[in-house]
Amino acid sequence: MSRDRWRKTMARLDEVLAHIDTNLEPALQRLFTLLRIRSISTDPAYAAECRACAEWHAKDLASIGFDAAVRDTPGHPMVVAHDRRAGGPSALFYGHYDVQPVDPLELWDHDPFEPMLADLPDGSRIIKGRGASDDKGQVMVFIEACRAWKAVTGSLPIPVSILLEGEEESGGVNLPPFLRQHAAELRADIGLICDTNMWDAHTPAIQTMLRGLCGEEVFIHAASRDLHSGFYGSAAANPNRVLARILADLHDADGRVTLRGFYDGVPELPEALRTDWDTLGFDPKAFLGEIGLSVPAGEQGRSALEMIWSRPTAEINGMGGGYQGEGFKTVIPAVASAKVSFRLVFDQDPHRIRAAFREHVRARLPADCRAEFKEHGSGSAIRFPIEDPAFAKAREALTAEWGKPAVFIAGGGSIPVTAELKQALGMDVILAGFALEDDRIHSPNEKYNGTSFHKGMRSWARILDALAK
Amino acid sequence: MSRDRWRKTMARLDEVLAHIDTNLEPALQRLFTLLRIRSISTDPAYAAECRACAEWHAKDLASIGFDAAVRDTPGHPMVVAHDRRAGGPSALFYGHYDVQPVDPLELWDHDPFEPMLADLPDGSRIIKGRGASDDKGQVMVFIEACRAWKAVTGSLPIPVSILLEGEEESGGVNLPPFLRQHAAELRADIGLICDTNMWDAHTPAIQTMLRGLCGEEVFIHAASRDLHSGFYGSAAANPNRVLARILADLHDADGRVTLRGFYDGVPELPEALRTDWDTLGFDPKAFLGEIGLSVPAGEQGRSALEMIWSRPTAEINGMGGGYQGEGFKTVIPAVASAKVSFRLVFDQDPHRIRAAFREHVRARLPADCRAEFKEHGSGSAIRFPIEDPAFAKAREALTAEWGKPAVFIAGGGSIPVTAELKQALGMDVILAGFALEDDRIHSPNEKYNGTSFHKGMRSWARILDALAK
Numbered sequence: 001m002s003r004d005r006w007r008k009t010m011a012r013l014d015e016v017l018a019h020i021d022t023n024l025e026p027a028l029q030r031l032f033t034l035l036r037i038r039s040i041s042t043d044p045a046y047a048a049e050c051r052a053c054a055e056w057h058a059k060d061l062a063s064i065g066f067d068a069a070v071r072d073t074p075g076h077p078m079v080v081a082h083d084r085r086a087g088g089p090s091a092l093f094y095g096h097y098d099v100q101p102v103d104p105l106e107l108w109d110h111d112p113f114e115p116m117l118a119d120l121p122d123g124s125r126i127i128k129g130r131g132a133s134d135d136k137g138q139v140m141v142f143i144e145a146c147r148a149w150k151a152v153t154g155s156l157p158i159p160v161s162i163l164l165e166g167e168e169e170s171g172g173v174n175l176p177p178f179l180r181q182h183a184a185e186l187r188a189d190i191g192l193i194c195d196t197n198m199w200d201a202h203t204p205a206i207q208t209m210l211r212g213l214c215g216e217e218v219f220i221h222a223a224s225r226d227l228h229s230g231f232y233g234s235a236a237a238n239p240n241r242v243l244a245r246i247l248a249d250l251h252d253a254d255g256r257v258t259l260r261g262f263y264d265g266v267p268e269l270p271e272a273l274r275t276d277w278d279t280l281g282f283d284p285k286a287f288l289g290e291i292g293l294s295v296p297a298g299e300q301g302r303s304a305l306e307m308i309w310s311r312p313t314a315e316i317n318g319m320g321g322g323y324q325g326e327g328f329k330t331v332i333p334a335v336a337s338a339k340v341s342f343r344l345v346f347d348q349d350p351h352r353i354r355a356a357f358r359e360h361v362r363a364r365l366p367a368d369c370r371a372e373f374k375e376h377g378s379g380s381a382i383r384f385p386i387e388d389p390a391f392a393k394a395r396e397a398l399t400a401e402w403g404k405p406a407v408f409i410a411g412g413g414s415i416p417v418t419a420e421l422k423q424a425l426g427m428d429v430i431l432a433g434f435a436l437e438d439d440r441i442h443s444p445n446e447k448y449n450g451t452s453f454h455k456g457m458r459s460w461a462r463i464l465d466a467l468a469k
Numbered sequence: 470m471s472r473d474r475w476r477k478t479m480a481r482l483d484e485v486l487a488h489i490d491t492n493l494e495p496a497l498q499r500l501f502t503l504l505r506i507r508s509i510s511t512d513p514a515y516a517a518e519c520r521a522c523a524e525w526h527a528k529d530l531a532s533i534g535f536d537a538a539v540r541d542t543p544g545h546p547m548v549v550a551h552d553r554r555a556g557g558p559s560a561l562f563y564g565h566y567d568v569q570p571v572d573p574l575e576l577w578d579h580d581p582f583e584p585m586l587a588d589l590p591d592g593s594r595i596i597k598g599r600g601a602s603d604d605k606g607q608v609m610v611f612i613e614a615c616r617a618w619k620a621v622t623g624s625l626p627i628p629v630s631i632l633l634e635g636e637e638e639s640g641g642v643n644l645p646p647f648l649r650q651h652a653a654e655l656r657a658d659i660g661l662i663c664d665t666n667m668w669d670a671h672t673p674a675i676q677t678m679l680r681g682l683c684g685e686e687v688f689i690h691a692a693s694r695d696l697h698s699g700f701y702g703s704a705a706a707n708p709n710r711v712l713a714r715i716l717a718d719l720h721d722a723d724g725r726v727t728l729r730g731f732y733d734g735v736p737e738l739p740e741a742l743r744t745d746w747d748t749l750g751f752d753p754k755a756f757l758g759e760i761g762l763s764v765p766a767g768e769q770g771r772s773a774l775e776m777i778w779s780r781p782t783a784e785i786n787g788m789g790g791g792y793q794g795e796g797f798k799t800v801i802p803a804v805a806s807a808k809v810s811f812r813l814v815f816d817q818d819p820h821r822i823r824a825a826f827r828e829h830v831r832a833r834l835p836a837d838c839r840a841e842f843k844e845h846g847s848g849s850a851i852r853f854p855i856e857d858p859a860f861a862k863a864r865e866a867l868t869a870e871w872g873k874p875a876v877f878i879a880g881g882g883s884i885p886v887t888a889e890l891k892q893a894l895g896m897d898v899i900l901a902g903f904a905l906e907d908d909r910i911h912s913p914n915e916k917y918n919g920t921s922f923h924k925g926m927r928s929w930a931r932i933l934d935a936l937a938k
Contacts, residue, residue: 042796050771101798107694130650150712163657170796180481197700212701224761225576229784230680230882231666233812234724234767235753235776236760240785241720241808248717251710255703265664282705288837291705295836298703307704315698317800318707318791323808327511327639328684328845329570329784330810330882331911339792341799367764368757376797413699442697442800 007425012153013465019148020457027144027457028117028127030060034097035115035129039379041076041098042170050076050166053097057081057164064147064164073174076166080182083146084159088468089390092161092188092427094417095139095195096168099131100442107444117450120130125450134441137448138433139164141456148461157468161188165417166362168195171215171377172416179424180374187425190390191469194456195415196433199280199407201449204459206391208384208430209273209309209410210418212344215376218361219337220246220321222369227332237368239336240321244365247338250314255299257314257342259356265347269310273410277305280407290438313343332464339376343414350378379416384428390467394430397462432463481622482934488617489926496585496613496926497501499529503566503605504584504598509640510545519545519635522566527631533616533815535631542643545635549655552615553628558859561630561657561896563827563886564608564664565637568600569911586919591722594919603910606917607663607902608633610925617930620820626937628791630657634886637664640684640846641885648795648893653679656894659859664884665902670918671868673867673875673928675860676900677853678742678778681813682883683822684845687830688806689715689790696801706837708805709790715833716807719783724768726783726811728825732815738779742879742937746774749876759931778879782812808845819847848885853897859936863899866931870924901932 020027037054054070054077061068061081068081076098084090102112110116115129127137138236142162149156163176163186179186183253217308222237231236252258269277284304288294298307308315319335322441342353354375384391386408398406411431422428434452437443489496508522509515523539523546530537530550537550545567571581579585584598611631618625632655634644648655668674691706698707721727735912738746753773757763765829767776776782790805792798812821823844830840853860857875867875881902890896903921904910 008587014633042794042798045797083684085581101792101794103792103794104695121830169798175718213699213799215799217797222762225909226573226912227760228882229782229786229810230682230812230880231777231906232575232760233777233784233810233881234780235757235765235773236762236781237764237766238784240788241716243714244716244785244788247710247713288704291696291701293691293705293837295706296704296705304704307699308702311703313698314790315707315799315801316713317698317798318793318802319709319713319805320793322573322785322787322934323570325511325790326513327570327571328686328810329511329638329786329911330682330684332784333598333787336788337793339797341698341702341797343699366764366766368762411699412702413697434739437700440694442798443695463605 004305013462015152016148017458020144021151022463023148024454027140030114031127031140033135034140035131036113038113039098040101041167042101047076050098054164054166055077057097061143061162064150073178074175078166079162079164081162083156086156086159088158089190090159090161090188091190091192091205092163092186092282093142093192094163094165094421095142095193096135096165097139098166099134099136100169103128104444109445111155126447127450128445128447129401129455130446132446133169133435133439133449134446135195137193138435138456140192141434141453142192142460145460145464146224147315148457149464151374157464161186168417170261173377175417176420176424179420183425188427191421191427191429193415193418193429193431194433194460196411197435197437198433199409201451202402203404204402204406204432205409206395207411208386208408210382210431211412211414212348212350212379212381212419213416214342214344214350214378215339216354216357217337217339217374217376219335219372220369221335221372223332223334224459226334230332232332237366238332240333242364242366242369243319243338244323246361247286247316247319248365249250250362255297255469257312259353259360261352261356262312265349266312267305275397276408281359286429289311305393309410312345312348315341317341343412348381350380354378369465377416379414381456382419382422388428390431393466393469394432394463395464398432398459401462432459434459473680475830482575482931485617485930486927488621489613489930492922493867493923494616496609497519500596500606500609501584502602503609505582505878507582508567508635509570510636512570514544515716519567523548523635526566530612530631533619542647542872544643547635547647548631548633552625553630555625555628557627558659559628559657560632560659560661561632562661563609563632563634563890564611564635564662566602566608567638568603569638570604573913578914588859594885595916596919596922597914597916599915601917602917603915604664605636606922607925610903610922611661611663611929613926614929614933615877617926618933626933630655637886642846644886644888645893647684648889649692649715652894657896660890660896660898662898662900663902665880665900666906667902668876668878669873670905670920672752672873673871673901674874674878674882676866677855677877678879679851679887679900680881680883681817681819681848681850681888682885683811683813683819683847684808685823685826686806686808686843686845688804688841689838690841691805692801692820695803697815698799706835707801708838709802711833711835711838712788712807713806715830716788718829718833724766724779728822728829730821731781733859734818735814738775745877754826760907776879779814781814781817784810786810798806812881814850817850819849823847846885848883849888851888851891860899862935862938863901863932866935867901867928870928870931901926901928
């Protein structure tokens with residue numbers, strides 16, 4: 001690059017960053033409008049709100065010059081938008097407009113869909129509401145960065161496509177076929193995703209390893225109807241008891257998962273990564289202390305960081321059977337059920353894990369009991385080639401914005417789309433997000449830091465610029 | 470008794486039975502009125518309906534000459550009524566006006582509180598509705614027998630008091646203090662309770678052994694809030710997993726309950742009773758087949774009849790934790806809970822069982838987990854002195870009505886009041902009920918046979934007469 005062109009580019013970036021600084025208020029208002037839409041994808045009652053959310057995005061993107069449309073799927077629709085007028089390497093930004101359910105509602109200290117600002121004791125500001133962090137806030141920091149580039153320069157630094165999904169929180173079964181069907185349209189040189197955490201409130205991070213997920217629901221059926229436990233107690237099979245045994249047997253006494261072949265494809269953490277992670281100064285006491293805990297509860301002999309980043313897990317996300325209301329009811333239910341998820345690492349195969357779980361259940365079914373299974377999405381774990389120059393450019397951009405070296409870390413939560421982008425489109429993904437561990441995503445009182453929102457926009461403005469070089 | 474007096478008594482009983490036969494329709498209408506009252510005692514939302522139910526009974530009993538009143542307790546009120554103008558041995562009839570919850574509502578084929586008649590294929594008639602059998606139908610057969618005696622003769626054969634409770638289905642914690650407080654008023658020579666089953670649709674029965682009950686609810690608390698299982702999975706203690714282990718460990722591989730000292734005070738079944746029960750022709754295949762099962766699920770080496778009559782049990786009546794709605798939510802809940810009940814036999818001590826359960830839970834609490842307990846009532850098992858002549862008289866009266874020898878059996882379901890009547894008032898109880906195993910009490914589509922209602926009234930008319938002799 002010539003010295004002149006370099007100066008010109010720098011000047012343009014500074015103008016874009018300044019534009020973001022002076023237009024924070026309207027950006028916040030747009031986010032609030034988006035947060036008011038109750039796009040809970042897992043509950044069919046909110047289907048119309050999910051579509052409304054997609055339509056809001058398409059309209060907003062069209063207003064800043066994207067060729068944007070709501071695209072139907074058998075489930076909630078996608079939003080696809082393109083602005084590919086620039087030269088240089090192309091990027092596909094992926095985000096999701098759907099949010100988690102809000103129960104238990106009584107634990108929120110405000111209406112989860114009436115977003116609000118609040119000031120913390122340290123003087124910093126937070127944005128409160130369901131989806132403020134996961135993923136509406138994080139989607140908007142990217143879109144606002146694009147808006148600023150367009151406002152200041154009339155164009156984007158590189159060709160950009162945007163894909164927003166409406167089923168990330170509910171299995172996302174329609175994404176892989178959509179990607180395959182529209183591979184030619186969606187393929188780009190690099191993927192960009194903003195659905196992850198910073199290392200801490202001051203340290204930007206790129207996640208280069210992500211756990212996969214295998215979600216499964218099991219129903220244990222016994223008698224043809226609910227029974228009185230006085231008349232039938234012990235003589236009749238109790239699905240609660242059968243299910244408790246099945247769930248208890250998922251782990252051995254050392255906290256290891258007992259499913260057959262579960263640890264196939266799970267190597268010890270490569271020494272280089274272990275050394276890297278050791279430098280992070282991760283404090284398990286602080287990590288657990290924030291949620292009222294003190295002792296890592298997983299596999300014995302593993303560090304808490306391994307447990308959440310590089311080891312697979314089995315968690316019972318929900319279970320229920322019989323009478324759960326006020327008071328007592330001496331009933332033996334006809335059915336009991338559980339929602340179980342497995343976090344997968346390295347080369348674990350979600351389909352083999354699902355099969356092993358079903359085998360585990362069937363092996364523990366006593367006479368007269370029947371198991372029924374329901375699949376809730378799956379995604380392999382993923383690792384990105386951090387030697388690719390795009391990763392170095394993005395890291396430098398983040399370092400410049402935050403004034404502190406950005407780090408390559410891993411992620412405990414799966415983002416199945418990363419594996420799907422790799423499989424369907426052959427793309428690697430830069431996962432740079434500005435959420436924080438205390439954002440309470442999926443929980444009551446979700447929030448997004450004002451700093452994450454502001455510097456997140458600036459970070460994406462810088463990354464778009466860096467990728468153009 | 471002189472031959473004349475005997476003739477006169479017989480003629481009076483025949484008149485009473487004829488009166489019952491010709492006044493079936495108004496008796497049924499009264500029962501329907503009672504069944505329409507939503508007296509679900511375990512749910513505080515129905516407190517007013519419980520009181521309305523008590524008031525209805527008091528008014529009805531007053532209308533046939535009882536000195537009747539609604540009597541307050543710290544919970545739902547009692548109904549106490551006396552008509553002690555006759556001579557001879559006195560009786561206290563106990564029943565309950567409260568009913569079980571009706572969920573899952575979608576499994577009912579009619580409004581549970583809009584009772585209806587239905588004809589079975591064999592031409593017999595059933596009364597459908599929550600409480601039709603347990604215990605409103607069974608209470609009314611006794612009250613209607615009294616009504617018939619009063620209508621025909623102007624008096625009852627023996628002094629009768631009636632005590633109706635409103636918390637039998639929700640722990641009944643206020644009954645023992647009420648009995649102790651009003652012991653002088655309530656004490657009688659014999660107790661009468663109609664809250665039990667016949668042996669089969671043709672064979673009347675008196676239950677002389679009843680299992681006790683110890684109900685307990687446990688809450689397992691871990692993190693200070695619900696967590697995302699991607700971020701915290703395996704590092705954070707999961708109450709669902711802890712609870713599953715606690716519940717699974719309640720039984721060993723042979724189906725025996727593992728609580729410390731659980732089988733203290735549980736002898737082998739006395740040989741005489743075993744011989745008696747062998748003659749009953751109990752068919753475990755038919756018993757379980759009716760509810761879609763085939764293999765007795767309890768202690769290995771025990772018969773199904775032992776399992777439900779003379780062996781203690783541990784049943785998980787309800788359990789729940791985490792997300793149980795539609796779809797999937799990758800959450801680690803802050804709390805999980807279970808409702809567990811123990812059926813007790815012979816000399817098991819409910820208080821020691823409760824303590825052993827709590828010890829079992831605490832011994833399985835990993836670091837960072839806390840258990841909270843809630844007591845849900847308890848009652849010892851009970852055996853009555855079948856050598857007492859009152860039992861022989863009642864058995865003869867039942868045999869006369871049904872044309873088939875009445876049998877002395879046991880009961881799997883506890884009726885804690887029987888133990889409490891013994892303890893507080895020193896009374897034995899004749900447990901003669903007309904419910905059937907297929908009445909679906911505590912379940913959707915509860916019913917009471919028309920024959921149970923009609924011959925139940927006639928049976929009590931005969932028993933009152935027999936006890937006078």
